[in-house]
Amino acid sequence: MDPIPSEPKPHNQDLNLKATELRLGLPGSESPERNINNNIGIKILVSGAKRGFSDTINNNNNISSGTWGFKNSSCVKDCEGSFGKNGGFLAESNNNNKNPCSAVKDSGVKASSPKHANNHPEVPAAASKAQVVGWPPIRSFRKNSMAAKNTKNEDDLNAETGSCVYVKVSMDGAPYLRKVDLKMYSSYLDLSSALEKMFSSFTLGQHGTHGSSESPLMDLLKGSEYVLTYEDKDGDLMLVGDVPWDMFTGSCKRMRIMKSSDAIGLAPRVMEKCKTRN
């Protein structure tokens, strides 16, 4: 394999390149020990793929808010993870993040002490700014325009804009698209569970309830009938999970859950991407 260029680079760029190296072992084998009860189900068996989405989830360091409650924000108690805790799809997550409700994510953008006396119990006294769905009330067109502007800076690929980016997710056979804000998720784990919720109603209809009925979408993907792909900034079709999470959120333009039969030949083109970027 081609060596990584050895000129000094900022810290996080180093990690990126390392993570995208093709290696014999499973990626992230330096990461903390995996949870034994891991039941990650998405095995995407596409010819040519060295890694699947599921492996990335297994080994991703960012196992953060697996709990993603869409409950109302006035409930101060922890939101229950709405996903099956046992035999389900997700690994047990450490609840190291506060779990405010109403789909709040700790984006970790900039650390700042809150300006105002925030003694209202429902607002987390977050060190960094938490993002709330639909707040502030700015239309997607404007948000995407701002985001597009930010990524035009060539020397700024890893810039944390803190903005949000809506991408469309389509599923072959589903009657309508969904839109997700990639900045709301911190890992492939997060994203996949959200997608599961969104698309399970489609797959239920088609496949009844064989396998674990809690996650019909995952059953589908387990059976390798579908793969999760995305179109990146250059217009290339890629497998979700091939690149590090941050690179993915910066370059993903839209996602598509497509039938495996259509995805033959999609090999990770990761090293190419890294070369052209640098």
Place this chain on the structure above:
Amino acid sequence: MGYSFPEEVLEHVFSFISLHTDRNAVSLVCKSWYEIERWCRRRIFIGNCYAVSPGIVIRRFPEVRSVELKGKPHFADFNLVPDGWGGYFYPWICEMARAYPWLEEIRLKRMVITDESLELISKSFKNFKVLVLSSCEGFSIDGLAAIAANCRNLRELDLRESEVEDLSGHWLSHFPDSCTSLQSLNMSCLLSEVSFSALVRLIARSPNLKTLRLNRAVPLEKLSTLLHRAPQLVELGTGAYSAEIRQDLLSNLTEAFAKCKELEGLSGFWDVVPFYLPAFYSVCSRLTSLNLSYATIQSPDVTKIITQCPNLQRLSVLDYIEDTGLDALSLSCKELRELRVFPSDPFVADANVALTEQGLVSVSEGCSKLQSVLYFCRQMSNSALTTIAKNRPNLTCFRLCILEPRAPDYQTLEPLDHGFGAIVDHCKQLQRLSLSGLLTDRVFEYIGNRAKKLEMLSIAFAGDSDLGLHFVLSGCESLRKLEIRDCPFGDKALLANVSKLETMRSLWMSSCSVSLGACKWLSQKMPRLNVEVIDEQGDLDSRPDSCHVEKLYVYRTVAGPRLDMPSFVRTMNQNPAYRR
């Protein structure tokens, strides 16, 4: 009982009455006026496409030439309404294609319209002239190509802020060479390139073109070519306003702008390179409308522009304008009616620009005609709000968004109840209000007592209890649309004001404390409301009545429960035997 005027005379009189509200009033006078009016109504406005069915509309108004429909609730703009919720245009076009062969205008807002529907439009109406798709989605360039190709007399094609599938963008060339009727083209929302040569040819053969809004992909180098072909333009939206620094390019552009003697409105301005700003200075003195809300230029550049625009009536900017720029605005633009200030970096906790409440106070002092405000900022105080209210009692629309939810008065750390109270107290004509910051039930008491002309109210992260909602529902006589998110409002206020809901167009409540049981009860009590529960967790049937619903959308309707809902939307008490 006879009347002195023959029908034809009444019809002629009615033809001068254009406001929908007036038309509705006319139709209520007596049965014969109802009959005459319905036969001669040419324009129909339906604020909620599910409030009525196409069949009912067509039966009552057989000679319509212009239809305006709105679909999704307003909060869909901020992604609070999941995809697939509804708002489909297809059922409407199917029936209208058959019933209104002479239809000329279709205006849609927040609806889902497919290529199929666009094609049907293009082929069904011989005299079709105006298509406005505002914040719509579901269609692609192919649908636009059908419109271009088949609508021989197309006058206006406006896609403002719609989401278009840009597959391969060559639709402009589908306008036939014989098409010379275009007066307005807004394609600013398109993401991919259009064929420039097709665009130039189209513009060159459209002598009546008054409005042209380009998309970002049209490069600045090509703008002067277009302007030379259309010096009669009244409104222009540029594409990306950037190019490498070239003196000749600047001269060309300046010359092109100078030739546009009718230009009154400018927009676009993505990716601005300040070097090219002087190119349009020659039109500034005539400008009534300026949208710089995508222009990431700093305060000095913004100020330089607006101080040359004494006739400016509508301004949209980013908060880069800062307080100093707003001071300049208040001194230079005495004709200002509408101001919108958007945040440049809304997701960052600390202020990145020197824009505070003071900027808005200045404008309220200097611009005596100011009626409409949309202002994003990071701090506010009761005293500033009170000052603004006293300065501008003529405000009709006041939308304030303090970026941090529940932010108190930054000086006193108190809630902003008194400040907003002053707004509704002084601004007696206020029709639209959006609240933010730390607010208790008290502000709703003020609103309920004082805001008698208020038609639309948006509330987020505010209030203490059901009392807040009760004040609003029981007090605001003119209320038509109420949208609420993340407030501790529950069942009591809702159930105490059920009949109010039938006097309103719609009520939206998300992330509040309304129980499933209350929704069921409400829908049983009020058969002419659709009580829709939106809940994406998927197990609504097995939930106890005490659990809180994620999102609630209640609207009055004569069409009964709708049949096109996705699985995560339920109409409570759905009775399929309802009349249609």
